[in-house]
Amino acid sequence: MSDILIGALELSQRLERPDPPTLLDASLPNSPVAPYVAEDGQTLPGALEFDIERVFSDQSAPFPHTLPALDALQEACSKLGLSIDDDIVVFDNRGVFSAPRAYWLLTQAGFTHVRLLDGGLPGWVAQSLPVQQGYSEPTPLSTPPVLKANPSVVSVDDVQANIATPRFTLVDARSAGRFSGQAPEPRPEFPSGHVPGACNLPFGDVLENGHLKSREEIARLLIDRGLSPEDHVAFSCGSGITACILWVAAELAGFERLSLFDGSWTAWVMSGRHQG
Template sequence: MRMPPFPDYPEFHPMSDILISTLDLDERLKRVNPPRVLDASLPNSPIASFAPEDGRTLPGALEFDIERVFSDQSAPFPHTLPALDALQQACGQLGLSIDDEIVVFDNRGVFSAPRAYWLLTQAGFTNVRLLDGGLPGWLAQSLPVQQGYSEPTPLATPPVLKANPSVVSVDDVQANIANPRFTLVDARSAGRFSGQAPEPRPEFPGGHVPGACNLPFGDVLENGYFKSAEEIARLLRDRGLSPADHVAFSCGSGITACILWVAAELAGFEHLSLFDGSWTAWVMSGRYQG
């Protein structure tokens, strides 16, 4: 008799509407009212595969600038979630309405686009999907591209968004060590997590928050695409996690943690948080004890 794939976790309910394929998006872009396409690519980074910065992007793509627009420029940590009013203004300038069909992507397959997905969905946008395979997958299908970003049409009135309910702070993470309310999962490499490999910022030590477990973001991906929900669920189960658990994600500065966020959603996890400042905030707060 064939056994169910997750006999120990009967509550496993994978999500199927988060990702969109390149061919599906290509068809949708031919409609009278195509989806809004947001390019959330980041500059080349030592923790990601090299991507040619040649100006190619998807037809109609708007720039979703994580570094300079969709981050708090006054914060001491990179990529910090912007204040609600700033986020509303930024979305209004891109012409994004709360119920728009939106597709986010990046130029590495899957790297920074999950950060855009997290920002938008947690702010209240109701119809956001992520292009699995990103720009490399699009190019591999020889689909049309354009050179440079399209010009947005700003809204007369910014969308009314909600404060992000999923963020946990340094203090929350500190309190969780003595009184666990969630499991902290670190998306950095095993070497950075253990402290045996250097951090991209040489002035920062390696290591991890006490009690955290490690799931390198690359483990949930394959050739720039997410692995299946079943494979991701097994990886999380191997860390002792069930879809009923409250799980918080961390990384270096809040980008690759969002890859694990999307992966967990794909595997049917619903009680999710994000340590937005991540390892950078932990070290700069003085909590690190090497």
């Protein structure tokens, strides 16, 4: 699906048209698993804030970044003025890091025209394109969009059942050290390691200089792990953010049977399954 991505120059041209796309800034605060960026308030002209941590996550869930309930998602989209058929471009301030989470949330809810800015804000700035300070104000909808429940989520119980009776391959996006148990988790109270039967594809392996690698390179990485486009693949990480980078990468490579372990390693550890 080559139309998932849009480059900075193409986007800048689209923004000059009478019907420009809606820009959603899905940046997260600085993270120990991603390069540091200056929190200077820069964003693309006209961009709205897509707040993953405080709005587009279930605040009552015991672990971070959990998919919100459908009614809460509809309300959040309504407040941003997002209609189901809108032309939307998501991006973040690290290149490709948290914007894939926004892409996953929206496309799985039924939004039909969502693209990811490859290279994100750094790629935009590298082209000397204009920026603004702070977010633009949205125009809320009078009626919330009618969204669908996310069909791609697998639960802790699904992942547990998959160990005994494999129905999908679980691919973990964390670093090789965290996956093997040799490196600590960013949250010191959590052990590292992995779900039995999972394989490891660190999210950084599908990226190069803040951009996604070519679909051919990504396909090679997936094939090297014994996967083919016909397989059912579920992605996991620490808390559901970088797993979405692999989701987008797999879509680019032509994989279609995709799922996401939304709670990821955090949910697995908190459930006590890692001790079994």
